[in-house]
Amino acid sequence: MAEFLLPKLGADMSRGRLVEWVKKPGERIARGEVIAVIETDKANVEVEAFESGTLEKVLVEPGDEWLPVGTPLAVIGAAGAEAPAPSAGEKPARKPEAAVPAAAKPAPEAPRVPAVPPPKPKPPSKAPPPHAPAVPAPRAAEGTRLPASPVARRRAAELGVDLATLRGTGPDGRIVLADVESVAGAAVAKRPAGRPAPAAPLTAAEKAQEKRARMREAIAAAMARSKREIPHYYLGTTIDLTRAMAWLASYNAERPVTERMLYGVLLLKAVAAALREYPELNGFWTEGRAQLADSVHLGVAISLRGGGLVAPALHDADKLALPELMRRLQDLVTRARASSLRSSEMTDATVTVTSLGERGVEAVYGVIYPPQLALVGFGKVVTRPWVADGEVAPREVVTATLSADHRASDGHRGALFLDAVDRLLQEPEKL
Amino acid sequence: MTNEEIKTKVLAALAAVAPELEPGTLAPGANLRDELDIDSMDALNFLVGLSKAFGIDIPEADYRKLSTLDAIVGYVAARVGKR
Structure with missing residues (x-):
């Protein structure tokens, strides 16, 4: 039997509101199944079960109260165990205002390895x-x-x-x-x-304003922590994307609009593949040391309509073929903007990638999302005069940047990582 | 299909990616990317919506022609008319 605690769905989360129970007492739960919906300061998140079992009892009912991370929400029995019938004297589920435990157990931290299998897209x-x-x-x-x-x-x-x-x-x-x-x-x-x-x-406008304010507070807390605790170093390089863009144009020209890809998918795949070569940029700084991740789960910075951003994980991005990566990215962005993300997506990212090129900037030097070790940025794809083989020719180029935690890696390795991203993008058909 | 009918469907596809859109306030000649803060993923999803709504494919080379509501209605009218 285990308590199901309000999980910490990211470094910037300290509280949450229970929006609804998706499962009812007595129902069996498979690991990875959505058990409840939690509202955080940034989004509504479908929380997945960390283990299989039976939902024996809910301890908190949905409500407007903010609950601290770590609050026991339910009791989950071992898989195969029957849910006990409620006894006559058993107390009903607490309303949220009574839910804060006197001594809350340590919150389940964002898992360093996926606690649940990647969701089926x-x-x-x-x-x-x-x-x-x-x-x-x-x-x-x-x-x-x-x-x-x-x-x-x-x-x-x-x-x-x-x-x-x-x-x-x-x-x-x-x-x-x-x-x-x-x-x-x-x-x-x-x-x-x-x-x-x-x-x-509250009117819809007031609610939206309140939600924006809460999101800014959450972002502020995470970013201030990052700048306070992480000694960042920054590198940048310009990558010739001409070949990749031509390959993509040719790929897309043969396919209907429903099967086309965005160039951002090539960038994501190149980053994921390069991280396999430079694992010291992929993982977390916890307990005073770098803990490298076994998998590459790219956190993709997604701006939300109305302001703010989230960076949910694209699981195992290094292992996915480009069309599948595109499909999952499309799904992730759509759900992020519809406030329908899953808890594993909010907690599993091992590195973050951001692109502000569409907003016109040529380079972005980002702030690392703690406790991650690095953030990769891309700017706008622009046509520039470029010298290749002793001749000047117009080329499509992009500036790739790396913000990395100097406690976990040095500039030399960071530079090699960016070089690997460049190299991989020169052979897009192999990505 | 009249231009007005096309416009209604185009606005429906737009609203799917920009739910805050108030159709009456959108100037026919306004640049949609700027006006609605649409990024490349929104744009792709919008084009998928258009493609499904009108049963047409939209070559990537034509994307640049589709920057305003008026332009899109004209483009779709020409494509639907040719079928």
Whole structure:
């Protein structure tokens, strides 16, 4: 029997809110299955079980209270064990305000190796239709779990909207936030004159503002820690991408838009492959020493609409063929922007890659995401006069940079790493 | 298919990648990347949406033609008309 604690889903997480239980008491849980949805300061995260077993008892119910990392949320029995029947005198699950333990156990740290198998990639989400007001749907059968986004569930609970009465307009009929709010808006409009409105919840704009503020606080804490604790060194090099871009153009020209790749995928794969050669840049600084990771899980910096960013992991990026890497990246970006990431994606990144080239900058010297050991940056792909074989010719080039922890590696190895990235990009067909 | 019908579908595909889009406020000649803060992944997902909505493929060489709402509607109208 083990307690399921509120996990620490990244260096910048100190608290979380329980949005919903995906599993019910008595249900079996396979390792890696989503057990609950947690709201952090940065995103809603689907938390996966670290081990198989049976959800015996929930200790905390979903609510608005912020819980410290390490708060026991549930009890999970050993795999194969039957869930005990609740005894007559057994206390019900605590409401969140009573959930903070007197002496919280140490929080489960972000695992240094994947605690769960990499999630099976979902197919890219289908483009949802525009948010027309949701059409009332026939009631779902009792006990049927309705497909709805975590934020839609949460909003529905706040507004007292019964999800079973909605027809979702999201991918595969998933109920999304707009569906809930459109129905709630209609209900408000129908309220008879003179009847007092319930206590006004925060408006969508206020909620968004509050969420942005929380995200900035979380980013601020992690970045300040990084600059305070990590002695960064920075390197940069200009890489000739002409061959890679030509290869990609040729690849894409033969395929429909649904199967095309972005050049960023070549960069990611080159970084992942180069990290196999220079493992001292791939891992974590913990307990006073570098702990190198066995796998290469690239944290991909993804800017969120409305501000802020997350850097979820692309698992085993070094082992994936380019088309599969593209598919997973597309899925990851889509889910990051829909606030639908998984806990393993939030905790497993062993290094971070960021690209600001699309915003016009030629180089980015980033801040390492603690406790990682390095961050690789890419700028804009630009056409420059380039000398090759004694002749000047226009070439497409990109500036690649490395921010690395000087406690774990030296500039010499960092330079060799960037050189390896360059070398790998000269043979894109082998990536 | 009329241009207005095409425009409605184009806006639907845009809203899928930029949910905050308010269709009435989008100037027909505005650069979509700048106006909606669209990056290359959003742009690719938008083009996939267009491709599915209209049953057309969009060669990579044509991407640069698709920078504004007006341009996209005109492009799609020409492609749909040719089928």
